[in-house]
Amino acid sequence: MNKVVKDPQTALEGIENGMTLMVGGFGLCGIPENSIAQLVKMKVKNLVCISNNAGVDDFGLGLLLQGKQVRKMISSYVGENDEFERQMLSGELEVDLIPQGSLAERCRAGGAGIPAFFTPAGYGTEIAEGKEVRIFNGKPHILESALTADYAIVKAWKGDTEGNLIYKATARNFNPMMAMAGKITIAEVEELVEAGTLDPNQIHTPGIFVQRIFQGQKFEKRIEQRTVRTKQ
Amino acid sequence: MNKVVKDPQTALEGIENGMTLMVGGFGLCGIPENSIAQLVKMKVKNLVCISNNAGVDDFGLGLLLQGKQVRKMISSYVGENDEFERQMLSGELEVDLIPQGSLAERCRAGGAGIPAFFTPAGYGTEIAEGKEVRIFNGKPHILESALTADYAIVKAWKGDTEGNLIYKATARNFNPMMAMAGKITIAEVEELVEAGTLDPNQIHTPGIFVQRIFQGQKFEKRIEQRTVRTKQ
Amino acid sequence: MALDKNGIAKRIAQELKDGWYVNLGIGIPTLVANYIPQGIEVEFQSENGILGMGPFPFEGEEDPDLINAGKQTITVRHGASFFDSATSFAMIRGQHVQLTVLGAMEVSQNGDIANWKIPGKMVKGMGGAMDLVASAENIIVAMMHSNKAGQSKMLKECTLPLTGVGCVKKVVTELAVLEIKDGKFHLLERAPGVSVEEIIAKTEGEMVVADFVPEMKI
Amino acid sequence: MALDKNGIAKRIAQELKDGWYVNLGIGIPTLVANYIPQGIEVEFQSENGILGMGPFPFEGEEDPDLINAGKQTITVRHGASFFDSATSFAMIRGQHVQLTVLGAMEVSQNGDIANWKIPGKMVKGMGGAMDLVASAENIIVAMMHSNKAGQSKMLKECTLPLTGVGCVKKVVTELAVLEIKDGKFHLLERAPGVSVEEIIAKTEGEMVVADFVPEMKI
Numbered sequence: 001m002n003k004v005v006k007d008p009q010t011a012l013e014g015i016e017n018g019m020t021l022m023v024g025g026f027g028l029c030g031i032p033e034n035s036i037a038q039l040v041k042m043k044v045k046n047l048v049c050i051s052n053n054a055g056v057d058d059f060g061l062g063l064l065l066q067g068k069q070v071r072k073m074i075s076s077y078v079g080e081n082d083e084f085e086r087q088m089l090s091g092e093l094e095v096d097l098i099p100q101g102s103l104a105e106r107c108r109a110g111g112a113g114i115p116a117f118f119t120p121a122g123y124g125t126e127i128a129e130g131k132e133v134r135i136f137n138g139k140p141h142i143l144e145s146a147l148t149a150d151y152a153i154v155k156a157w158k159g160d161t162e163g164n165l166i167y168k169a170t171a172r173n174f175n176p177m178m179a180m181a182g183k184i185t186i187a188e189v190e191e192l193v194e195a196g197t198l199d200p201n202q203i204h205t206p207g208i209f210v211q212r213i214f215q216g217q218k219f220e221k222r223i224e225q226r227t228v229r230t231k232q
Numbered sequence: 233m234n235k236v237v238k239d240p241q242t243a244l245e246g247i248e249n250g251m252t253l254m255v256g257g258f259g260l261c262g263i264p265e266n267s268i269a270q271l272v273k274m275k276v277k278n279l280v281c282i283s284n285n286a287g288v289d290d291f292g293l294g295l296l297l298q299g300k301q302v303r304k305m306i307s308s309y310v311g312e313n314d315e316f317e318r319q320m321l322s323g324e325l326e327v328d329l330i331p332q333g334s335l336a337e338r339c340r341a342g343g344a345g346i347p348a349f350f351t352p353a354g355y356g357t358e359i360a361e362g363k364e365v366r367i368f369n370g371k372p373h374i375l376e377s378a379l380t381a382d383y384a385i386v387k388a389w390k391g392d393t394e395g396n397l398i399y400k401a402t403a404r405n406f407n408p409m410m411a412m413a414g415k416i417t418i419a420e421v422e423e424l425v426e427a428g429t430l431d432p433n434q435i436h437t438p439g440i441f442v443q444r445i446f447q448g449q450k451f452e453k454r455i456e457q458r459t460v461r462t463k464q
Numbered sequence: 465m466a467l468d469k470n471g472i473a474k475r476i477a478q479e480l481k482d483g484w485y486v487n488l489g490i491g492i493p494t495l496v497a498n499y500i501p502q503g504i505e506v507e508f509q510s511e512n513g514i515l516g517m518g519p520f521p522f523e524g525e526e527d528p529d530l531i532n533a534g535k536q537t538i539t540v541r542h543g544a545s546f547f548d549s550a551t552s553f554a555m556i557r558g559q560h561v562q563l564t565v566l567g568a569m570e571v572s573q574n575g576d577i578a579n580w581k582i583p584g585k586m587v588k589g590m591g592g593a594m595d596l597v598a599s600a601e602n603i604i605v606a607m608m609h610s611n612k613a614g615q616s617k618m619l620k621e622c623t624l625p626l627t628g629v630g631c632v633k634k635v636v637t638e639l640a641v642l643e644i645k646d647g648k649f650h651l652l653e654r655a656p657g658v659s660v661e662e663i664i665a666k667t668e669g670e671m672v673v674a675d676f677v678p679e680m681k682i
Numbered sequence: 683m684a685l686d687k688n689g690i691a692k693r694i695a696q697e698l699k700d701g702w703y704v705n706l707g708i709g710i711p712t713l714v715a716n717y718i719p720q721g722i723e724v725e726f727q728s729e730n731g732i733l734g735m736g737p738f739p740f741e742g743e744e745d746p747d748l749i750n751a752g753k754q755t756i757t758v759r760h761g762a763s764f765f766d767s768a769t770s771f772a773m774i775r776g777q778h779v780q781l782t783v784l785g786a787m788e789v790s791q792n793g794d795i796a797n798w799k800i801p802g803k804m805v806k807g808m809g810g811a812m813d814l815v816a817s818a819e820n821i822i823v824a825m826m827h828s829n830k831a832g833q834s835k836m837l838k839e840c841t842l843p844l845t846g847v848g849c850v851k852k853v854v855t856e857l858a859v860l861e862i863k864d865g866k867f868h869l870l871e872r873a874p875g876v877s878v879e880e881i882i883a884k885t886e887g888e889m890v891v892a893d894f895v896p897e898m899k900i
Contacts, residue, residue, distance in 0.1 A: 003504045003541070007897040026730045026767070027753040029746065032687040033609055037234050052767070061568055077807035089804070097805065100729060101771030101813030105346070106767040112550075113557030114337070115368035117349035119775065120816040124847030126795075128813060136347035136377075145368075156749075162507075162516075162543035168433060169764050170731045171747040180554060196542030201400060203545035204766075205517050208485050208507070208560045221746035225752040233701055233761070234721050258512045259527065259535040261595075284549070298507030321586070327588065333553030335593030340550045344768075345775025345817055347611035351557065352598035358671060361592060379670035381813035389529075394725075394734075401546050401661050403529040408548040412772060428760030435763035436548075438733050440703050440725070440778045454581070459536040460523040 003163045003213050008038035009116045010100030011212045015151055016084040017044050018071075022147075023051040023061060024154040027080075027224045029061050030171030032155040032188045036218040040067055043152065048146070049183065050074040050149055052103060052174050054084050056139020059222050068092070074147070076100035099127060102144050104177055110146035111209070119144055152182025155216075156205070159189035160196075164203045172204065179209045188216045235395045235445050236424065240270035241417045241443045244350055248462065249276050250303075254339065254379075254410040255283040255293060256386040259311070259312075259456045262403030263292050264387040264420045266448040269302035272299055281379055282306040284406050285333060286316050291454050300324070304381070312456070318320055331359060335374050336409055342378035343441070344413020387448075388406025391421035392428075395442030396435045413440045420448045465657045466638040467682070472606050474499045474682050476565055476636050476655075479604060487511065487556065487596060489566030492606040493575060496565055509542075509561055513552045513590040516544030516568050533592065540554045553592070557599045564600035568607045568632075570622040573669035575632040577605065577642045578624035590627060597628030609637040609666050616668035618642070618649060639663050641680060648672050653680045684856040685877045685900070690824050692717045692900050693871075694783055694854050697822060698724050705729065705774065705814060707784030708752045710824040714783055720870040727779055729810040731770050734762030735778045743845065753809065759773060771810070775817040782818035784811060784823045786850075791887035793862045795849040796820075796842035809844060815846030827855040827884050835885035836860070836867060857881050866890050 024029030025208035055062035072094040087093035118141035192215035257263030287294035304326035320323035350373035389400035422445040473495035482504040513658035526537040641653040649671040691713035734758035792857040804844040859871040
């Protein structure tokens, strides 16, 4: 079941104005750089982007914001981005902020056929407005619904021709749940190998969740907060 | 954070009559054999066992049934066990049957602080009796609640001194979710290694979910349905 | 002539499409894996936590840690993956598995299925069947047209406790291929040499029969 | 003398118990990792998907794929593990993390916390804070007693949009250690040389003060 496509252009075919995209990554870590560059080239507009963060001004999803391609961001934290702030304050950009754990769980739920679940996160805050509240074990919880997307775009370290993925370190983050929740899931990987090369026991995202896979040409992997200690 | 205990006897300390235990495994695959043997020795009674299956007459949880140690089984499939059938028909043993996917998800929910979720499984059947029904996307779903246990007993292939676990092949099954859902989780492993030996990227169950770990003396790994093909 | 179990499996295998992920239940459904049409690739999921199941192992090569949902020793193909039961049913519930084939004791004309419990008899449990039938977009039931007592299993309404409601799309028996839609069985094909009259006689539920009902091509 | 940020972190570190898993927020909480008392072992969780965080890397050894929730480059200790965001918050929501330390803009006497939004100002989002405060059994807030305008952050009621309700158990500021129970602040300790009167003056919420309030031992 070969899912390999030759380049980001082929991988992203079918993405149209107004669609909902999930984009993996936490900050600039584990983001699908090559696909984002292709989205910029495609000039698709009015996108709804579900992504934990919105990149920085000149990298990550910030690039889509620069081109005013995003109508709405669904995220948990959107700092580090001046253009974002400008568009948000001017009302050009709609923003839906969601607690990070609820965002992760809502993506997983979307992929897992769980339409809704109760969580304590956000109870008593403005996040809970309009949401059903129910007490379990003496503690109030709110009902949160599943998230899905027309396309999910994820980034993995290694992938095979059948779409099986392995992520590296904390570049895993939201990628596995988003891979589950996309109607069509596109994976860009640093290293693409033949099926049978990866240990079936070590697959993070089974190929069933991935429809298209390609090897990225180049990964800049920009570091957002370079913190180091000095050798004694 | 060393979680190693020397033997099953030490690992299972604190398990008392009437407690709820989750026991990992699917059929006889991936069951905590050494811990089950120890439960038999301890003669704890009136247990509520949450486990996908109930073993066979003379192996797995069947051994606890032989000793009449189980008051109630919460499972999805309990065939292959005459003593089980006898106790169930005589009313000695209470049985709560749950769709397998709901069982898995309810354990995960218990470990993940999700008190309840909606699933389509079982709608319109006797499983749904007394449960809330709600329509999502035009399809009826029922509300299922989380499961937790006083102790979860799981079996892994490799484990380290900090409780990180790696399972092998389909012996993974229910073990990871049950590890999450135990107030105290005990892991028996085939190979116990020093922390730092296992690749952090390949851990299936992070050590935070495991309170005690020991290396099993011996694993029989009985095969329930030996099916083979002949070489041409 | 009515089909045997392998015939039923063969006919169901014709429904497979290239690139599908498929879950096969115990019994006749398992046999479907032996008849994958040439030129297409499908991948088998087993709900105990494996994608990319291969054939049974050679004698002496059985691995007790590698079984299918029927608890049989198996092997894996290139590109297989293992995962936990929650992820496995996430695949099923989330409709990532394109086809589920399973057995049944009764099917009703509105697509209800009963296959897990006979009142008064030992109940073994539903296993993953309730999740599978409630979730799959595409469910094919593989079964005999009548039970051992000779009563039709294709009913107006199921008499046994249900496994799922309105979920079966297609039934393949030793006699016929039937589609379920608009609350009725629709006779699509008959087994080679089996008459429409025999199928009608053995079907208790309402069945729509066209003027011409083709023979299955096995 | 009021504590500095490191002093606050040092005092909070005294709350750590052997074997705890701890989540540290951005800012002062991060500093807590530098003051783990001798003889105990704790493990740090970062909600972007890591258990067993180590110190910052040496220059030239930064790995862009290895960051903490503050997006800083980090290292791992022996026994670390990586996981996805859903599993990470399963740990948090499921109360597997024994202690959460985070900053706040306001805390109220019934344990409400506000730390994510100032109306009229740019909203950056709550990140994982709402999950953390709604879930943790044990939450310590690390913050300054007053804001930059000199107003108390220890209030009868929060004025800013809430992050969580009735969840904060303990607050450590540059002036004091306070417990929250029965809808009141309870003054447990004062910073070395800081008078009870100063703490009372700078605490807007109701505060229970014992006859003798010991000095912190830093």
